[in-house]
Structure formats: C-alpha cells, structure tokens
C-alpha cells in the first residue's frame with residue numbers, strides 16, 4: 112500500500128472464484144442451502160438463457176466487480192452451446208477486466224474446448240483459460256478426461272470440492288488424487304469440509320484453494336478450516352462465488368474471512384489477520400492462479416492493476432490504522448479509481464465510458480423477458 116496526496120494506492124483485488132451469469136438470480140432462494148438453491152434458482156433459470164440475456168447479466172456483474180475494485184476474476188462456467196459461450200466471453204472482454212474463463216466441458220468435448228480457447232479466449236490480451244470440473248466418484252472418467260484436456264492445453268484444472276458435508280460420499284479429493292491431479296495446477300473451490308489428512312495432502316502437493324466465505328455463509332455450507340490451512344502454508348485466494356453472495360463487495364469478503372475464523376475458534380489472534388487477508392485478496396490470489404509474476408502487488412515490472420482509495424469519507428476517516436481500515440471500514444464506494452493493465456476503468460468514482468443506467472436497463476429487460484418466458 113502506498114499513500115499519495117491523501118489517497119491510498121493498493122493492488123487490485125483478485126477474485127479466484129465467480130459465476131457472473133448468476134447475477135440474474137441475485138437475492139433469490141434465500142431460504143435454501145446449496146442443493147435447494149440449485150434446484151429452485153440456478154437450474155431452472157440457466158435453461159432460459161439466450162446469448163443476448165447472458166451478455167447483459169455477465170456485463171452487469173463484471174462491471175459491478177470492476178467498480179468494487181476487482182481487477183482479475185476467474186469465472187467457472189457450465190454453460191455449453193458455442194453461441195452462449197461466445198456471448199459470455201465477449202461480455203467479459205468488453206469490460207477491460209483481466210479474466211480467466213474456466214470452461215466446464217460437457218461430456219469432455221476436446222474439440223469444442225480447443226475451439227473456445229483458440230477462437231474466443233486466446234485473442235483477448237487479458238483473457239486466460241482453465242478447464243473446470245466437478246470431482247466426484249460417479250464422474251471419475253469425466254474428471255480424468257478433464258484433467259488430460261487441461262494438461263494438453265497447459266492450463267489449470269478448476270474443481271468444486273467438499274462445499275457441503277454430504278459431498279464426503281463423492282470423495283472428490285480421493286478422486287483428484289487417483290487421477291494424478293493433486294498439484295499446483297489444481298484449483299479447488301470451497302474445500303470447506305477437508306479432513307486433517309486432506310489438508311496435509313493439499314499442503315504437500317501445493318494444491319491451490321479458493322475460499323468463498325460470503326457464499327458459504329449464505330448457503331449454510333459451513334466454515335473452511337482456513338486457520339489450519341494457513342498454518343500449513345497452503346496458497347488460498349478469495350472468491351465472491353457468483354449470485355450466491357449477491358454482491359461484489361471485496362471488503363465484506365475480507366472482513367468475513369477474518370470474522371468466521373474468530374467466530375469458529377473464539378480467538379482474535381487466529382489466522383487470518385488483517386494483512387493476511389489483504390494478501391489473500393491480492394498477491395495470494397495471484398499466486399493461486401499462477402499470475403504472481405504479472406499482478407498482485409505494486410512492484411516495478413508488473414502490470415499496473417491497482418486501486419486508488421479515498422479515505423476522506425464518513426465511513427472511513429479519521430486515520431488510525433489505514434490497513435485495518437481498508438479491511439474493516441472500506442466499501443466499494445470508497446474506491447475512487449481502478450486501473451487494469453495500466454488502463455483506467457474507474458476514475459473519480461465512476462466507471463469510464465460506461466453508461467451504467469443503460470447496463471442496468473438492459474439487464475432488467477432481459478430478466479423481465481425470462482420471467483415471462
């Protein structure tokens with residue numbers, strides 16, 4: 112963090128797990144757990160998406176992430192037809208964000224995956240690619256095919272793992288181990304219900320994790336053993352996780368990552384502390400994704416992905432400990448400017464060259480059309 116003329120300058124936030132299209136179901140199914148939310152909110156809505164509607168939801172949520180200070184974002188996407196994928200990637204690319212498109216390929220279709228990577232993602236200078244999967248005993252052959260695809264393409268494998276206690280029966284870590292995927296090219300999302308032995312295996316193989324505390328609370332999924340993972344030196348980033356948390360507020364995400372461990376252990380000194388969580392939100396996230404040579408810190412030679420925070424606000428001033436205040440007091444509206452790869456995406460508190468009212472109007476119209484379909 113730097114200080115210049117009363118403003119705070121810090122690296123941009125790295126969101127290691129999202130599903131931007133779920134902006135279409137914000138605030139929905141609030142009395143459901145993960146499975147109930149899939150059944151009642153996610154699955155019925157996903158089938159209704161058209162390329163135009165998808166574009167407006169992804170653009171809305173991506174711009175919300177930008178205005179909240181996210182400069183790098185991983186989107187895990189299980190949307191299959193080429194025209195929908197094309198519209199998704201176009202919406203992401205149009206925002207100026209640094210993004211990773213993690214594609215869940217249906218019935219491991221290597222030709223489709225290669226086409227999406229080559230024709231849609233590779234041409235975007237700030238775009239990168241991952242293969243997404245759902246590790247589970249019943250899907251072992253798909254998981255293996257996904258892992259082989261990821262290796263062929265030289266990209267990471269990105270899997271949801273043990274988000275709910277019931278997923279123990281799927282033995283996802285055992286399956287990933289069995290197919291040889293445990294290692295630094297594997298990103299596990301949630302990993303809430305890891306055993307001691309699994310934590311040791313994750314640490315030993317340098318597996319990367321995405322922690323999504325707002326989503327885990329909202330969906331009654333449980334509390335990640337983050338303090339145990341931190342003690343073992345596991346690389347963990349933070350993730351907003353799509354519509355489930357209904358917000359792109361990274362300050363809320365950081366505060367929650369600290370708060371849940373303190374609530375779980377009743378110890379104020381437990382990992383993560385304020386600078387641990389700031390690191391997870393920036394350089395730690397970049398390390399998780401293998402991007403730390405380019406982004407995550409204000410270091411000469413890296414790409415300029417950074418935020419300017421104006422602390423002269425009712426919710427932020429007066430100065431006591433700026434680092435603590437960024438985490439505990441900060442809100443997206445305190446972020447005055449956002450730069451990605453040196454390009455200003457937000458200046459003076461407003462998105463650059465974006466008609467925000469129009470973005471909202473288009474998403475509203477798309478949502479109304481889907482409701483009446």
Ligand SMILES: [Zn+2]
Pocket residue numbers: 128129130187271300352
């Ligand atoms: Zn997810």
